[in-house]
Amino acid sequence: MTKELKKVFNIAKEFSKYPGPRYKEEGSYSGQELREDFLLNVVENSIMGKKQLLIDLDGTRGYGTSFLEEVFGGLIRENNIDLEEFKKYITFKSDEEDYLIEDIEEYMDDANNENSKK
Amino acid sequence: MNKRKSKCLLKRIELSKIRKKVKRSKKYNTWRKYRNRNINKLKKENRAVEIKRLNIKDKHKHFVTVKAPRNCLVNENTEEYIEFINKIENVLSCRKKVFLQMKDIENIDYGSIVILLSTLIKFKENGIDFNGQLPKDNKLKEIMINSNFFKHLKNKKTDEIIQDKYNISIDGIKTHSGKTVDSVLSARIIENISKKIWGTKRELKSVQRILIELMHNTNNHAAIGATGTQHWWLSTKYMEQENKVCFAFLDLGVGIFENLNQKIDKKTKMLFKDIFSDIFIKNRNNEILEGIMKRQFQKTSTNQPFRGKGLPSIAKVVERKKVSNLLIITNDVIGKVSDDKYLSLKGSFKGTYVYWEVGVNNDKRIKKSI
Numbered sequence: 099m100t101k102e103l104k105k106v107f108n109i110a111k112e113f114s115k116y117p118g119p120r121y122k123e124e125g126s127y128s129g130q131e132l133r134e135d136f137l138l139n140v141v142e143n144s145i146m147g148k149k150q151l152l153i154d155l156d157g158t159r160g161y162g163t164s165f166l167e168e169v170f171g172g173l174i175r176e177n178n179i180d181l182e183e184f185k186k187y188i189t190f191k192s193d194e195e196d197y198l199i200e201d202i203e204e205y206m207d208d209a210n211n212e213n214s215k216k
Numbered sequence: 217m218n219k220r221k222s223k224c225l226l227k228r229i230e231l232s233k234i235r236k237k238v239k240r241s242k243k244y245n246t247w248r249k250y251r252n253r254n255i256n257k258l259k260k261e262n263r264a265v266e267i268k269r270l271n272i273k274d275k276h277k278h279f280v281t282v283k284a285p286r287n288c289l290v291n292e293n294t295e296e297y298i299e300f301i302n303k304i305e306n307v308l309s310c311r312k313k314v315f316l317q318m319k320d321i322e323n324i325d326y327g328s329i330v331i332l333l334s335t336l337i338k339f340k341e342n343g344i345d346f347n348g349q350l351p352k353d354n355k356l357k358e359i360m361i362n363s364n365f366f367k368h369l370k371n372k373k374t375d376e377i378i379q380d381k382y383n384i385s386i387d388g389i390k391t392h393s394g395k396t397v398d399s400v401l402s403a404r405i406i407e408n409i410s411k412k413i414w415g416t417k418r419e420l421k422s423v424q425r426i427l428i429e430l431m432h433n434t435n436n437h438a439a440i441g442a443t444g445t446q447h448w449w450l451s452t453k454y455m456e457q458e459n460k461v462c463f464a465f466l467d468l469g470v471g472i473f474e475n476l477n478q479k480i481d482k483k484t485k486m487l488f489k490d491i492f493s494d495i496f497i498k499n500r501n502n503e504i505l506e507g508i509m510k511r512q513f514q515k516t517s518t519n520q521p522f523r524g525k526g527l528p529s530i531a532k533v534v535e536r537k538k539v540s541n542l543l544i545i546t547n548d549v550i551g552k553v554s555d556d557k558y559l560s561l562k563g564s565f566k567g568t569y570v571y572w573e574v575g576v577n578n579d580k581r582i583k584k585s586i
Contacts, residue, residue: 160428
């Protein structure tokens with residue numbers, strides 16, 4: 099029996115060890131830059147191709163809340179990614195700061211609720 | 217005709233300048249006679265000291281003197297120290313020169329030095345002169361002299377007057393400044409301080425989070441109606457005896473509540489009385505800060521529901537005991553977050569000052585160095 103190979107997107111290796119602010123104009127390695135220039139394509143391909151994706155949050159020097167909200171809440175809010183589809187194909191790994199996953203799920207739920215109100 | 221008029225005008229201006237010069241020298245000569253008459257009454261040994269004193273007094277005739285409190289300790293003697301800083305800021309707003317009377321200082325902590333330094337940098341940026349008297353106490357005098365504190369401020373090179381970034385080392389106190397969120401700098405600072413405490417470089421993700429949140433807040437909210445215009449200042453000092461590092465983060469913007477007040481005016485508060493609870497309307501800022509830190513208020517000054525998570529996340533870091541003794545001073549509030557106490561101040565601090573400590577007990581993991 100063959101295991102389905104999960105694609106892994108490690109933020110520290112694929113983007114930066116030093117995640118920064120929310121928007122590009124606020125400083126380097128922003129959440130907006132990660133979402134628009136790196137992650138969005140990967141997420142869309144994963145959902146459209148019905149392939150599993152693991153987002154690895156370990157290996158960085160630490161995250162600001164605005165960075166995480168802009169990346170993951172922004173996928174729902176700005177890029178209109180369907181939350182249910184996202185949860186079906188994409189999972190998180192965070193051994194170094196286990197509370198991050200809960201925070202991210204909260205940001206995405208809030209963004210989804212805001213979108214449904216519009 | 218016009219050429220003749222302008223020539224006449226130039227002659228008149230030159231003549232008036234010469235008259236003023238003669239008048240000034242006459243005035244100076246009268247003053248000098250008066251001074252010498254009084255000095256000649258003194259003994260020979262005391263004459264030089266008296267001349268020096270009179271010359272200094274005369275040199276700073278047009279300076280506004282501001283006296284420093286005996287205990288320049290922003291954490292413990294907050295009210296008095298803020299009053300001192302506010303007096304300096306008032307002189308700056310009147311575009312007058314300031315003379316800091318610091319000879320009677322008995323105590324000064326490094327957080328207070330950083331606040332003073334960043335206030336005086338504003339004078340320099342505005343091209344306004346300032347000066348001061350060193351403390352009488354030899355230890356304190358040594359700290360001020362051996363540091364680059366006054367040296368840096370005295371630097372007259374115009375290119376260095378207004379900078380986006382500063383890197384200053386004062387007697388073991390390292391100070392950095394910037395206008396953007398610099399996550400690489402904060403990571404480097406953490407590497408250096410962790411080496412001091414644990415002997416090896418460590419990642420302190422919680423401290424990184426605090427630094428990013430604070431830089432972000434300064435960038436976004438320190439000025440009304442503009443982003444990225446105010447400097448943040450970050451200072452660290454290693455306390456060898458206690459084996460801990462003290463952090464002081466500062467911006468001299470408008471402060472948290474002034475920012476909120478500008479964006480949420482009274483009419484709006486009255487209209488949405490149910491949403492903005494009673495404490496917003498009565499401006500009980502200490503309770504508002506407590507509510508913000510405990511995530512009781514979801515809205516922020518941006519009115520965007522997906523924002524406003526920065527300060528509550530800092531409170532969570534304190535809860536997890538990743539830092540110690542965190543306190544926030546902004547406008548008329550001092551929030552001792554580690555002690556869960558939020559108090560009102562009589563005066564008002566224009567800006568936001570955050571202090572915390574990191575020691576061995578804040579990271580007990582046995583970890584390999586990075």
